Amino acid sequence: MTRILAVANQKGGVGKTTTVINLGASIAVHDKEVLVIDLDPQANATSGLGNEEADKKGIHSFISGENTLEECTVKTEVEGLSLIPGARHLAGTEIELATQDQREFFLAQALSESDLSRYDYVLIDCPPSLGLLTINALVAAHGVILTVQSEYYALEGLSHLMETVKRIKAHWNKDLSIFGVVLTMYDKRLKLSREVEFSAEKYLGKSLFKTRIPRNVRLSEAPSHGKPVILYDAYSSGAKSYMSLAREVMSR
Numbered sequence: 694m695t696r697i698l699a700v701a702n703q704k705g706g707v708g709k710t711t712t713v714i715n716l717g718a719s720i721a722v723h724d725k726e727v728l729v730i731d732l733d734p735q736a737n738a739t740s741g742l743g744n745e746e747a748d749k750k751g752i753h754s755f756i757s758g759e760n761t762l763e764e765c766t767v768k769t770e771v772e773g774l775s776l777i778p779g780a781r782h783l784a785g786t787e788i789e790l791a792t793q794d795q796r797e798f799f800l801a802q803a804l805s806e807s808d809l810s811r812y813d814y815v816l817i818d819c820p821p822s823l824g825l826l827t828i829n830a831l832v833a834a835h836g837v838i839l840t841v842q843s844e845y846y847a848l849e850g851l852s853h854l855m856e857t858v859k860r861i862k863a864h865w866n867k868d869l870s871i872f873g874v875v876l877t878m879y880d881k882r883l884k885l886s887r888e889v890e891f892s893a894e895k896y897l898g899k900s901l902f903k904t905r906i907p908r909n910v911r912l913s914e915a916p917s918h919g920k921p922v923i924l925y926d927a928y929s930s931g932a933k934s935y936m937s938l939a940r941e942v943m944s945r
């Protein structure tokens with residue numbers, strides 16, 4: 694069965710895109726087929742995977758039903774890892790969507806009309822908001838992975854996000870679950886990181902992945918080379934941590 698997972702947090706810069714790219718690549722190297730959908734108008738997952746922003750056949754034409762999944766999908770440098778490229782004009786799409794019926798269902802609809810059988814995982818990169826694009830991702834997904842940066846206000850935003858997930862579950866997608874929460878940019882030398890970790894463990898229990906993603910400069914350099922970190926520096930702590938997260942995800 695194909696597992697559709699949205700990676701979300703309305704907070705900006707908390708490691709969503711880094712997680713989509715590197716978790717996707719790390720799952721793919723385990724002989725799995727992974728599709729990344731770039732649903733963020735910033736299109737960072739697209740450039741981080743060495744692709745151009747889509748002008749025509751990308752996420753926009755996929756969710757509007759103009760083109761099929763096959764037509765909108767491109768390959769990446771990692772075998773088994775494919776991508777539906779994002780586009781800046783997706784911001785306009787969000788505004789167009791706002792006035793339409795069934796506006797929460799565009800992505801779910803497009804995916805349900807597609808043959809996903811060759812994919813083991815679909816990972817959706819969400820923008821930093823709880824707007825219609827993120828709602829479309831959560832309505833289309835089986836589960837959500839929340840990335841939480843190991844810093845002071847991180848957990849406050851989380852309760853808001855949990856509420857949104859509950860609301861979406863109640864109205865539009867009863868099967869949606871919190872697949873897991875991952876602590877990113879973790880630095881065990883910092884008291885603050887350890888404090889956030891402690892509260893997260895208490896508050897989230899089993900939802901919290903055991904893997905911590907450390908702050909690692911290789912993770913921040915890799916996107917400018919258009920590569921996931923395993924192709925950029927496979928021995929870095931960042932690469933190892935996303936491999937470990939991939940194993941946890943595959944065993945859940």
Ligand SMILES: Nc1ncnc2c1ncn2[C@@H]1O[C@H](COP(=O)(O)OP(=O)(O)OP(=O)(O)O)[C@@H](O)[C@H]1O
Binds near residue numbers: 705711821877916
């Ligand atoms: N573990 C990490 N170690 C070091 N740098 C990181 C790490 N994770 C992410 N970064 C860097 O932090 C910045 C924000 O990360 P990222 O783009 O993944 O966050 P995001 O949640 O997708 O942001 P946005 O909300 O804008 O989409 C990027 O410059 C990224 O390279």
Ligand SMILES: [Mg+2]
Binds near residue numbers: 709711737818819820
């Ligand atoms: Mg992002």
